[in-house]
Amino acid sequence: MDKELFDDLVKSMEEMVAIHNGEVQPPPERIHRHPMPAVKEIRETAGLKQEEFAQAVGVSPSLVQSWEQKRRIPSGSSLKILLMLEHNPALIKVLLAI
Incomplete structure (x- = not known):
């Protein structure tokens, strides 16, 4: 795997963890939610x-x-x-x- 690609993947995972922990709030345009069907x-x-x-x-x-x-x-x-x-x-x- 290309080092640049690997570094991008690690950065994305770190961002995901920070969002999950409430440390970072993603911009509204990057949040996609589908309503749970009844x-x-x-x-x-x-x-x-x-x-x-x-x-x-x-x-x-x-x-x-x-x-x-x-x-x-x-x-x-x-x-x-x-x-x-x-x-x-x-x-x-x-x-x-x-």
């Missing part, structure tokens, strides 16, 4: 059991349970699917048909 509400509105909802979204039932209990946070394509379902609950029918 997974249980989305599932109950669809009238589905956790197993059915998990199959529709393409994840395991235990992951759905973890989301609902806020032990894990959805990310990636799962987060996008959940946000889409929050905005348009009728999309669950499309996911169930796939």
